[in-house]
Every structure is written in structure tokens, then in C-alpha cells.
Amino acid sequence: MNKMRKEKKILDIIIVGAGPAGLASAIYSARYGLDIMIISKEAGGLASTAHKICNYPGFNEISGFELMNKFLEQVRNLNVPLVYEEVLKIEKNKDKLFVIETYENKYFSRKVIFAGGMTRKKLGVKGEDEFYGKGVSYCATCDAGFFKNKKVAIIGGSDAALTSAILLSEYASEVYIIYRKDKFYRAEKAWIQIVEQNPKIKSIFNEEVLEIIGDENNKKVKKLLLKNSGEFDVDGVFIEIGSEPNLNVIQFLNVEEEDGFIKTNKQQQTNIPGFYAAGDITNCNLKQIVTAASQGAISAFSCFEELKKEGIKK
Ligand SMILES: Cc1cc2nc3c(=O)[nH]c(=O)nc-3n(C[C@H](O)[C@H](O)[C@H](O)COP(=O)(O)OP(=O)(O)OC[C@H]3O[C@@H](n4cnc5c(N)ncnc54)[C@H](O)[C@@H]3O)c2cc1C
Known part of the structure; x- marks a missing residue:
């Protein structure tokens, strides 16, 4: 042949x-x-x-x-x-x-x-991989709709973190930006102003996530363990650290x-x-x-x- x-x-x-x-x-x-x-x-x-x-x-x-x-x-x-x-x-x-x-x-x-x-960079904390898709997300645009009337946290302080918070505030009842520095050094002023004026968004500075913890059956995210303030209840966590x-x-x-x-x-x-x-x-x-x-x-x-x-x- x-x-x-x-x-x-x-x-x-x-x-x-x-x-x-x-x-x-x-x-x-x-x-x-x-x-x-x-x-x-x-x-x-x-x-x-x-x-x-x-x-x-x-x-x-x-x-x-x-x-x-x-x-x-x-x-x-x-x-x-x-x-x-x-x-x-x-x-x-x-x-x-x-x-x-x-x-x-x-x-x-x-x-x-x-x-x-x-x-996207990972936080590198316990629970991050385990709860990926079960409350942990790296894309607010993709997943914001799943958090209607829920409490969510965004980890990071860049433009991407702030715009994610703004988007999430259209769905979630409470939005927390958790950032390890004392203010938003890297973000555009225009986004900072919108975040500061949004009653649903609260920024927590000088704080770090140590662990992402699930519910009793480990089916979805239940809380974060924070370095300074201890346990913090959330339904979702969006990681935006670059x-x-x-x-x-x-x-x-x-x-x-x-x-x-x-x-x-x-x-x-x-x-x-x-x-x-x-x-x-x-x-x-x-x-x-x-x-x-x-x-x-x-x-x-x-x-x-x-x-x-x-x-x-x-
Ligand atoms: C949440 C967020 C908000 C942003 N907002 C803005 C904004 O408002 N304005 C602005 O100007 N910029 C913004 N940016 C930045 C902007 O998205 C980037 O600067 C831009 O996408 C870079 O384009 P790129 O083509 O270099 O890379 P990318 O857009 O990352 O594209 C890379 C491509 O390469 C492909 N690829 C990678 N590895 C492989 C492989 N091994 N095999 C085959 N394909 C591969 C990927 O699938 C992808 O299609 C934002 C970014 C994020 C994350």
C-alpha cells in the first residue's frame, strides 16, 4: 500500500x-x-x-x-x-x-x-483549591450572578478588585474588600470614589486571609479566617490579587x-x-x-x- x-x-x-x-x-x-x-x-x-x-x-x-x-x-x-x-x-x-x-x-x-x-495569581491559602467553584472565584464577571443577596468578600486592592466589588454590589447584599495595605495605592481614583460612595461596599484595610473555611459538609464557603479579626462569615470570596x-x-x-x-x-x-x-x-x-x-x-x-x-x- x-x-x-x-x-x-x-x-x-x-x-x-x-x-x-x-x-x-x-x-x-x-x-x-x-x-x-x-x-x-x-x-x-x-x-x-x-x-x-x-x-x-x-x-x-x-x-x-x-x-x-x-x-x-x-x-x-x-x-x-x-x-x-x-x-x-x-x-x-x-x-x-x-x-x-x-x-x-x-x-x-x-x-x-x-x-x-x-x-490569575492564587492566594495560596488552605481551602482555596477545595472550594474553587463552591464559593471561591477568580472572575466576578463570570460568577457575580450566583451571589444574589449574599455576602461576599473581594481580596485585593487593584482596579480589578475595585471593579469586581462594584459589579458584585449589583447582586450581593454586602460586599467587603479585604486588602493587606492601608489604602488603595494601585487603583484609579475614579474607581476608588465609586467604591467609597457605594453604601453596599465596605473596605477592610491591613487585613489578610489565612484560610477559607467551608460549611459543615464542606460543600460551600462559609467563612474566612482573617489574620487580625479572626473568623468572618461570607458566602463567596473573589480573589483579585493580580x-x-x-x-x-x-x-x-x-x-x-x-x-x-x-x-x-x-x-x-x-x-x-x-x-x-x-x-x-x-x-x-x-x-x-x-x-x-x-x-x-x-x-x-x-x-x-x-x-x-x-x-x-x-
Ligand atoms: C478583571 C480585569 C479587569 C480589567 N480591566 C481593564 C480595563 O478596564 N481596561 C484595560 O485596558 N485593561 C483592563 N484589564 C487588563 C487587560 O485585560 C489586559 O491588559 C489584556 O487582556 C492583555 O491582553 P493580552 O492579549 O496580552 O493577554 P490576554 O488577554 O490575557 O490573552 C492571552 C490569551 O492567550 C491564551 N493563552 C495563554 N496561554 C496559552 C497556551 N499555552 N496555549 C494557547 N493559548 C494560550 C489565552 O487563552 C488568552 O486567549 C483588566 C484585567 C482584568 C483581569
């Missing part, structure tokens, strides 16, 4: 991640006429979990979900292939091609735009880092030729949708210029 040998397809660019950075880079790359695809675990990224976005130009106020759907719609209109797979490993082979491995497939490309973003970059898939590439993030130059190029990074995963100080989208666009442009220099594109 004749064994058919499957030819491997070599793309100009593979974009990893379908958050604002990945989707913006796809829009630009597709419009440059490059042969591309996006591989992502899911579409929309962290941005789609934001309750209210009031700082993305062009929209006074829009939910993260709605805004990311608009990005996605534009990508779909440009017929960019998007596969929902988890990337396990990115390597460069002896032919200087990137090999992107998922559970299901191996893909090959000349350039990579890595826009893998970040994953995120960390998803760097594990590039451990074989020896990509240079700065402060734990991928170091890029102004063209979004890393120290590995052909490997670009954009968005929250990079050493950019302002980790926002507008900067992620901008870096996505720049990385697409840089790839296009490089492919032209290499004579692959005209």
Missing part, C-alpha cells in the same frame, strides 16, 4: 493567544496579506472578564466581553483561522522554523507572535526576560530571531488593552518587514 506523506504546511506567522494583543496582531497581519493562524486556549483573553471598560478609546463604557467580541468579529471577517488548542511547547528546529506543539497537533511557521498573557505571565511554553527557547516578563525592543522583537511578543506577557509597564493591541499591531508590522527583507513576501 502506498503510504501518503503528509506535507507540513509552513505559515508566515503563528499567533499564540487570542486576547487583545493576539487579535490585533491577526488583524494587521491578515491585512498585510500574510499567511497566518491563531492558536489559543480560548478567545478574548483576560480582557473579556473585565466588567466595565471605560478607558479603551472609542467607547465611553463597554463590557470586556462585548469589546473582545468586536475584536473577534473583525478577525473572523478577515478569514483568519483560529484553532482552540492549548500550546504545550514552542521550539525552533534546525531549519530555523518554529514548531508549535499542542496536545492535538504540530504547527510550523517562520515567525511567532507570542501573546499568551497572564494567569496575575503572572504564561511563560512555561517557551522554556526551551531561552527567551530573555526582564523582571519576569519577556524582554522586547521597540519592534516587539525578542532576543530570538523571528520570535515576537506582545501584550501583558512583555516587560511593558502599562498592562492594558490599548497597549496590548498596539504591541500586537507593531509585532505584525515588524514580521511583515522582516519577511520582505528575507524575500518571502513582496
Whole structure:
């Protein structure tokens, strides 16, 4: 029997991640006429979990979900292939091609735009994993509706923590923000004002969670054990203490880092030729949708210029 040998397809660019950075880079790359695809675990990224976005130009106020759907719609209109797979490993082979491995497939490309973003940090306390989905949540936008007329706590003091509290106050009867510092140093003034004026939201400063405790059958969250005030009854706890970059898939590439993030130059190029990074995963100080989208666009442009220099594109 004749064994058919499957030819491997070599793309100009593979974009990893379908958050604002990945989707913006796809829009630009597709419009440059490059042969591309996006591989992502899911579409929309962290941005789609934001309750209210009031700082993305062009929209006074829009939910993260709605805004990311608009990005996605534009990508779909440009017929960019998007596969929902988890990337396990990115390597460069002896032919200087990137090999992107998922559970299901191996893909090959000349350039990579890595826009893998970040994953929510855990508190690291007893009960956190056990009660995940049983009162412990990392996404107010996804889960606020389950806490109608309940008492909830948000752990953290960033914009994400405050906007989660504002959203939860539309459902829950009592909302407590528990923060280990003495005031909200990192949050925007506009959000602090709204929180302070909301009668349902109370802030507890200089406090830390030591444990999340369940009910008698350990079926759902019942209370928190706090460092200074002891036991504190709650029905739900939302953990908003930041995120960390998803760097594990590039451990074989020896990509240079700065402060734990991928170091890029102004063209979004890393120290590995052909490997670009954009968005929250990079050493950019302002980790926002507008900067992620901008870096996505720049990385697409840089790839296009490089492919032209290499004579692959005209
Ligand atoms: C609650 C909250 C509220 C926010 N509010 C605002 C706001 O009001 N305004 C603002 O500008 N910013 C806001 N942000 C920040 C904003 O969401 C981020 O800056 C932005 O999403 C970064 O985009 P990104 O594309 O770099 O990463 P992400 O949006 O995180 O996207 C990363 C993508 O990579 C994919 N991915 C990761 N690892 C893999 C893998 N191994 N294989 C395949 N795919 C992978 C993920 O599935 C995801 O699709 C908020 C963030 C949070 C959490």
C-alpha cells in the first residue's frame, strides 16, 4: 500500500493567544496579506472578564466581553483561522522554523507572535483549591450572578478588585474588600470614589486571609479566617490579587526576560530571531488593552518587514 506523506504546511506567522494583543496582531497581519493562524486556549483573553471598560478609546463604557467580541468579529471577517488548542511547547528546529506543539497537533511557521498573557495569581491559602467553584472565584464577571443577596468578600486592592466589588454590589447584599495595605495605592481614583460612595461596599484595610473555611459538609464557603479579626462569615470570596505571565511554553527557547516578563525592543522583537511578543506577557509597564493591541499591531508590522527583507513576501 502506498503510504501518503503528509506535507507540513509552513505559515508566515503563528499567533499564540487570542486576547487583545493576539487579535490585533491577526488583524494587521491578515491585512498585510500574510499567511497566518491563531492558536489559543480560548478567545478574548483576560480582557473579556473585565466588567466595565471605560478607558479603551472609542467607547465611553463597554463590557470586556462585548469589546473582545468586536475584536473577534473583525478577525473572523478577515478569514483568519483560529484553532482552540492549548500550546504545550514552542521550539525552533534546525531549519530555523518554529514548531508549535499542542496536545492535538504540530504547527510550523517562520515567525511567532507570542501573546499568551497572564494567569490569575492564587492566594495560596488552605481551602482555596477545595472550594474553587463552591464559593471561591477568580472572575466576578463570570460568577457575580450566583451571589444574589449574599455576602461576599473581594481580596485585593487593584482596579480589578475595585471593579469586581462594584459589579458584585449589583447582586450581593454586602460586599467587603479585604486588602493587606492601608489604602488603595494601585487603583484609579475614579474607581476608588465609586467604591467609597457605594453604601453596599465596605473596605477592610491591613487585613489578610489565612484560610477559607467551608460549611459543615464542606460543600460551600462559609467563612474566612482573617489574620487580625479572626473568623468572618461570607458566602463567596473573589480573589483579585493580580496575575503572572504564561511563560512555561517557551522554556526551551531561552527567551530573555526582564523582571519576569519577556524582554522586547521597540519592534516587539525578542532576543530570538523571528520570535515576537506582545501584550501583558512583555516587560511593558502599562498592562492594558490599548497597549496590548498596539504591541500586537507593531509585532505584525515588524514580521511583515522582516519577511520582505528575507524575500518571502513582496
Ligand atoms: C478583571 C480585569 C479587569 C480589567 N480591566 C481593564 C480595563 O478596564 N481596561 C484595560 O485596558 N485593561 C483592563 N484589564 C487588563 C487587560 O485585560 C489586559 O491588559 C489584556 O487582556 C492583555 O491582553 P493580552 O492579549 O496580552 O493577554 P490576554 O488577554 O490575557 O490573552 C492571552 C490569551 O492567550 C491564551 N493563552 C495563554 N496561554 C496559552 C497556551 N499555552 N496555549 C494557547 N493559548 C494560550 C489565552 O487563552 C488568552 O486567549 C483588566 C484585567 C482584568 C483581569
